[in-house]
Amino acid sequence: MDLYILLTLVILGFSSGTIAEKIHYNSIKKRETELINIPAVTSGDFIDEEKEIENVYFLDGACVVALDYFKMFFAEIKKFFGGRIQSYETLLDRGKREAILRLKQKAREKDVDIIVNLRIETSTIGQSAGKKKGFGCVEVFTYATGIKYKK
Amino acid sequence: MIITNIPLVPGKKIVEHYGLVSGSTVRAKHIGRDIMASLKNIVGGELKGYTQLLNEARNEAIKRMVLQAEKLGANAVINVRFSTSSITQGAAELYAYGTAVKVE
Numbered sequence: 245m246d247l248y249i250l251l252t253l254v255i256l257g258f259s260s261g262t263i264a265e266k267i268h269y270n271s272i273k274k275r276e277t278e279l280i281n282i283p284a285v286t287s288g289d290f291i292d293e294e295k296e297i298e299n300v301y302f303l304d305g306a307c308v309v310a311l312d313y314f315k316m317f318f319a320e321i322k323k324f325f326g327g328r329i330q331s332y333e334t335l336l337d338r339g340k341r342e343a344i345l346r347l348k349q350k351a352r353e354k355d356v357d358i359i360v361n362l363r364i365e366t367s368t369i370g371q372s373a374g375k376k377k378g379f380g381c382v383e384v385f386t387y388a389t390g391i392k393y394k395k
Numbered sequence: 396m397i398i399t400n401i402p403l404v405p406g407k408k409i410v411e412h413y414g415l416v417s418g419s420t421v422r423a424k425h426i427g428r429d430i431m432a433s434l435k436n437i438v439g440g441e442l443k444g445y446t447q448l449l450n451e452a453r454n455e456a457i458k459r460m461v462l463q464a465e466k467l468g469a470n471a472v473i474n475v476r477f478s479t480s481s482i483t484q485g486a487a488e489l490y491a492y493g494t495a496v497k498v499e
Binding site for chain 2: 260264268291297300302304306312335339342363368385389391
């Protein structure tokens with residue numbers, strides 16, 4: 245009985261999870277090209293001293309992502325052998341890019357010229373925290389300072 | 396109130412330092428969201444309920460930090476940092492801290 249439930253979850257996770265990931269990646273790529281003209285740097289000293297600054301903003305973006313059951317299942321198997329676990333890599337990649345895009349979207353709304361000191365933080369939340377068996381749920385949080393020059 | 400995560404306020408001169416200000420909040424999601432999240436966990440992807448919850452919580456932490464800075468008479472908080480920690484199952488602490496300063 246338990247095996248059937250597991251199998252159903254794995255199949256359900258595989259079909260919808262793969263489709264959802266593909267859609268998400270397409271959307272990420274599309275929005276990344278749209279927002280490419282806002283430069284984002286991780287350093288804090290990329291500010292043009294010669295230009296007058298009109299306003300300074302605090303920007304943030306967050307995204308909570310979770311693994312589907314299929315990927316979780318395979319990650320468990322992969323853990324046995326060790327090495328690269330690709331399903332976790334793509335999950336975190338998606339989460340990080342999505343969070344950065346949300347931050348950039350806020351920057352676009354505020355008409356920011358440059359984003360400086362971009363920081364990315366990842367933390368485990370939800371039921372997985374503190375438990376040995378992972379729930380596979382992580383939060384990616386990005387924050388930065390947006391600078392708008394006087395035109 | 397100006398908030399930055401760099402050790403200065405671009406274009407403005409810092410005239411006074413007030414020291415550390417911080418704000419924190421501990422949040423748990425209600426059971427409904429918990430069930431929805433575990434259902435969404437089957438297919439994977441983004442858990443919107445959690446994203447929203449954490450955004451609300453973080454804004455609350457920032458608000459508390461800003462309030463503390465205002466009490467000191469500051470008009471900007473620089474070098475803001477965040478930290479998130481899970482204290483028990485299903486609850487997270489969000490902490491924001493920075494340096495309160497006065498700019499001209």
